[in-house]
Each structure stands twice: as C-alpha cells, then as structure tokens.
Amino acid sequence: xxxxxxxxxxxxxxxxxxxxxxxxxxxxxxxxxxxxxxxxxxxxxxxxxxxxxxxxxxxxxxxxxxxxxxxxxxxxxxxxxxxxxxxxxxxxxxxxxxxxxxxxxxxxxxxxxxxxxxxxxxxxxxxxxxxxxxxxxxxxxxxxxxxxxxxxxxxxxxxxxxxxxxxxxxxxxxxxxxxxxxxxxxxxxxxxxxxxxxxxxxxxxxxxxxxxxxxxxxxxxxxxxxxxxxxxxxxxxxxxxxxxxxxxxxxxxxxxxxxxxxxxxxxxxxxxxxxxxxxxxxxxxxxxxxxxxxxxxxxxxxxxxxxxxxxxxxxxxxxxxxxxxxxxxxxxxxxxxxxxxxxxxxxxxxxxxxxxxxxxxxxxxxxxxxxxxxxxxxxxxxxxxxxxxxxxxxxxxxxxxxxxxxxxxxxxxxxxx
Numbered sequence: 001x002x003x004x005x006x007x008x009x010x011x012x013x014x015x016x017x018x019x020x021x022x023x024x025x026x027x028x029x030x031x032x033x034x035x036x037x038x039x040x041x042x043x044x045x046x047x048x049x050x051x052x053x054x055x056x057x058x059x060x061x062x063x064x065x066x067x068x069x070x071x072x073x074x075x076x077x078x079x080x081x082x083x084x085x086x087x088x089x090x091x092x093x094x095x096x097x098x099x100x101x102x103x104x105x106x107x108x109x110x111x112x113x114x115x116x117x118x119x120x121x122x123x124x125x126x127x128x129x130x131x132x133x134x135x136x137x138x139x140x141x142x143x144x145x146x147x148x149x150x151x152x153x154x155x156x157x158x159x160x161x162x163x164x165x166x167x168x169x170x171x172x173x174x175x176x177x178x179x180x181x182x183x184x185x186x187x188x189x190x191x192x193x194x195x196x197x198x199x200x201x202x203x204x205x206x207x208x209x210x211x212x213x214x215x216x217x218x219x220x221x222x223x224x225x226x227x228x229x230x231x232x233x234x235x236x237x238x239x240x241x242x243x244x245x246x247x248x249x250x251x252x253x254x255x256x257x258x259x260x261x262x263x264x265x266x267x268x269x270x271x272x273x274x275x276x277x278x279x280x281x282x283x284x285x286x287x288x289x290x291x292x293x294x295x296x297x298x299x300x301x302x303x304x305x306x307x308x309x310x311x312x313x314x315x316x317x318x319x320x321x322x323x324x325x326x327x328x329x330x331x332x333x334x335x336x337x338x339x340x341x342x343x344x345x346x347x348x349x350x351x352x353x354x355x356x357x358x359x360x361x362x363x364x365x366x367x368x369x370x371x372x373x374x375x376x377x378x379x380x381x382x383x384x385x386x387x388x389x390x391x392x393x394x395x396x397x398x399x400x401x402x403x404x405x406x407x408x409x410x411x412x413x414x415x416x417x
Contacts, residue, residue: 022414023057026050029410033403034062042397043369043386045073045253047291050411051299053379059292065253066390078243078288079253079385080271082366083204088239088297090210090283091130091336092230092313093218095305095321099314102217105130105321105335109206112213119190128198129206130335133326135195136203142185143261143273169279172262172269177277185277200331207284208274223281234300234307236293242280243288244268252288255368257391271368271389285366291383294372298381301362301374322362322376337362350402354409367393371404378415382408 030048037043045063049056065071081088097103103112105127110117112126121136128134146158160167160176169177189205211222218225223241231239240246254267261273270276272285280286300306301322305313321335324342332339339362341351353361353373363373369388374381384407388398398404 020416021050021052021057021411022416026410026414027058027060029414030058030060030407033407033410034060036401037386037398037403038063040397040401041067042395042401042403043388044069044390046369046384046386047073047075047077047079048385048407049291049295049381049383051295051302051381051383054299054303056292056295061291065387071250073253074251075292076238076290077251077253078238078240078247078290079370079387080255080285080366080368081287081289081294081370081385082272082285082368084294084364084366084370084372085275085283085285085287086204086207087336087362087364087372088289088294089226089241089287090207090214090222091321092297092300093214093222093226094126094130094210094336095313095317096229097214097218098320099305099317112217113209115186116190120194121190124198127325127335129203130321131324131326131331131333132200132202133198133329133331133333134203134206135198135201136205137192137194138201138203138205140188140192140205140274142188142277145184145188146181169277170269171276172264172266175262182278185274199329200326200333202333204284208278208282210283211278211281230312231293231297233310233312234296236289236296238293239287239289239297241286241288247288253387254390255387256389256393265391291385294385295381295383298363298372298374298383299379302376302379302381304376322360334362336364338364350405352405354405354412356409356412365404369398371408373408380411380415382411384408 034046044067047061050058061073061075063073094103106125108123108125110122116122124134146154148155158178161174163176166179167176168179171177215222243252249268252268254265255271257265270280270286275282275284275286304315304318322337324332324334324339327342332342338352340353340357358375358377360377361375365371369386371384384404
C-alpha cells in the first residue's frame with residue numbers, strides 16, 4: 001500500500017504551472033489513480049470532474065453504486081456530500097449577506113441567534129466559529145440522546161415506525177422523529193461545554209443552526225433562498241437537500257450499512273445522524289449532488305463570486321472568507337473553507353490538497369468520501385465524489401492511499417505555459 005503511494009507520488013510530482021492543461025495526459029493519470037482505489041476496494045464507484053476557467057477539462061464516472069456491481073455510476077447520479085455541505089450551503093449565503101452588509105463575522109453568535117445571549121457561547125464571534133477557533137466541541141452524538149439509559153431502546157414519544165402528523169421527520173422508511181425534537185438538538189448545542197482555551201479544534205455543531213439563523217436574518221426560507229440566489233444562477237440544479245424529493249432512488253448513491261442508529265442501508269437519506277434528525281437540512285451535512293454541478297459552484301468560487309458576467313457573490317467578501325485569519329496561531333483554516341498546510345515541508349504533502357496548490361486555494365473534504373478544491377490563481381476546480389464508507393465507515397483506504405490529494409496534484413502536473 002505504501003509502495004503504491006510512493007510510486008504514484010514520484011510519477012505525479014513535477015511540472016511547473018501557468019495557464020493551459022494537458023487534458024489527454026491528465027485523463028490517463030486520473031483513470032490510473034481511480035483504478036487504484038477501485039482495485040483496492042477504497043470505494044465501489046466515483047465521479048471526477050476537473051474544470052479550468054469555466055471549461056470542463058475532464059468528466060468521468062467509474063464503478064458501481066455498491067460492491068454488488070449491479071448499478072453503474074452515471075454522471076447524473078448524486079452523492080451525499082457530507083461536510084462539503086459546509087462550504088456549499090450556508091457559507092455562500094453568509095458570503096452573499098456579508099457583501100450586502102447583512103452579516104458580519106466579527107459579530108457574536110448571539111447577535112444573530114439571540115437565544116444564545118446568556119450561554120457560554122454568546123460572545124464567541126462567527127469569525128471564530130467559521131475558523132474552528134471558538135473552543136467548541138467537535139461534535140455531539142444527538143441520536144444517542146434518544147436512547148433510554150442502559151438500554152438499546154428509544155425513549156418514549158421520540159420515534160414512530162410510520163409517518164404521522166407529530167412524527168414527520170423521516171430518518172429511514174421505518175423510523176420517524178417527533179417534529180419538536182429539533183428543539184432538544186438546539187438546547188444540547190447551546191449547553192455544550194467549551195475548551196479551556198480557544199485554540200484550533202474542528203467543530204461542526206454551529207453549522208446545524210445556520211439554516212434557522214440565515215432564515216431569521218435574511219427573512220427568506222433557507223432552502224429556497226439557497227437555490228434561487230446561489231444554485232439557479234449558475235445552473236446547478238442537481239445540488240439538493242432531501243434527495244428523494246428530486247431524484248429517483250436508483251440515481252442516489254447509497255452510503256453505509258448503519259448497524260447502530262438506522263439499522264440498515266442508508267439510501268436516499270443523509271448519512272450524518274444529526275443532519276438526519278434536522279430533517280436532512282443542515283449546513284454541517286445534508287446536501288446531495290453530482291460532480292458536475294458541484295464543479296459549477298466551485299467555478300463561481302474560482303472566479304471570486306462572478307459567473308457568466310454576473311456578480312453572485314461580492315469578490316471582496318470571497319477574499320475575506322477564503323483568507324486564513326488565525327494562521328499566526330497555527331490554524332490554516334479560512335472562514336468555513338479548508339486551506340493548504342501552513343508549513344508543508346514539515347508535514348510532507350499529505351495535507352488537505354495537492355502540494356502544488358497555491359496558498360490562495362481553498363476547499364473541503366467530506367466524511368463520505370467527497371472532495372471539492374478550488375484554486376483561483378489558476379481558475380482550477382477539482383471534484384471527487386465517492387461513497388468510501390460503503391458498506392462501513394471502517395474502510396479508510398481512501399485516506400491511507402492519499403488518492404484525493406494525488407488526483408488533485410495530477411491536475412497541477414499537467415498545467416503548462
């Protein structure tokens with residue numbers, strides 16, 4: 001495994017970069033790298049898209065939905081994007097509102113969520129939250145709070161086996177959550193402890209609250225606002241929450257066989273347990289999409305908020321949100337976005353992206369095996385989608401092989417004058 005990784009690293013590292021890309025050579029390299037993952041059972045299938053200056057340089061689907069090899073992956077199939085949702089849902093709206101002077105990351109949590117005013121988080125700024133610099137706990141296992149003490153059974157009046165007026169939130173086809181349980185989730189987040197210091201610690205808990213916060217601040221329904229103001233102008237119709245409402249089940253790639261919470265294959269429902277309990281609409285996870293439409297959003301970012309001559313997001317706001325504001329404290333993160341390693345020579349290049357990515361680049365990866373990285377210096381967008389956690393999240397071969405970073409680096413090794 002390590003030998004394969006080192007050989008591929010040597011092959012791909014190289015050429016300097018400027019303006020044009022050798023798409024034929026890139027296709028050969030990407031095909032080879034994806035095949036390594038398929039042959040190693042790192043994932044049953046995948047989608048890859050590379051876009052440069054608005055042009056699709058490479059687009060291909062590989063393998064199958066599952067290891068049963070029955071349903072081939074097609075270009076229009078959608079994947080659970082997991083934490084890539086962090087930079088594709090609430091964040092573009094916050095950037096838009098920042099450009100319209102409706103949202104200031106320097107303001108506190110309680111400025112936009114008044115109920116947090118007297119909590120231990122009331123004075124934490126959104127700049128700290130989005131940079132993972134606020135001392136928040138990494139995550140909360142909300143689903144475990146539905147269980148009785150020392151029992152595998154759920155607490156009464158929490159779930160029902162069929163959809164009812166008071167139980168409308170579908171976790172699976174046989175599990176429906178009480179409509180008011182989201183209040184318990186909000187309360188749990190509000191009361192969660194903080195670190196003793198505010199040093200970097202990746203946390204997604206406040207991203208669950210963003211849809212409600214954005215709706216309150218903007219005055220618009222969150223999902224409608226996101227689609228109409230962000231996705232529709234760039235033609236990204238296949239980026240959607242609650243995918244069963246928009247796609248046939250056969251076009252939705254399944255994720256994990258969940259033996260703990262859902263007790264079966266998660267298919268057409270968001271994998272993230274907390275997002276599922278939020279009715280599938282969350283900024284921590286919940287968005288589904290295909291690689292091409294995700295690349296369209298990446299292209300908007302690569303052009304600093306401008307698409308087809310129209311300014312969708314203010315360029316100055318894009319620059320502010322994609323800057324690492326706490327780099328002096330050793331935190332590489334921008335506001336919501338991940339960034340390249342601050343000191344790649346010390347840690348090797350097994351960072352979040354290929355080593356040739358510019359310091360102005362940014363992106364995010366997802367737990368389900370997804371990846372979006374944008375480099376405005378070269379107007380380059382790289383997307384990789386997979387369901388690497390099928391059939392189990394214990395499969396970490398995508399990580400150990402470093403395939404996403406190798407594919408990303410292949411893009412740079414093929415850019416020339």
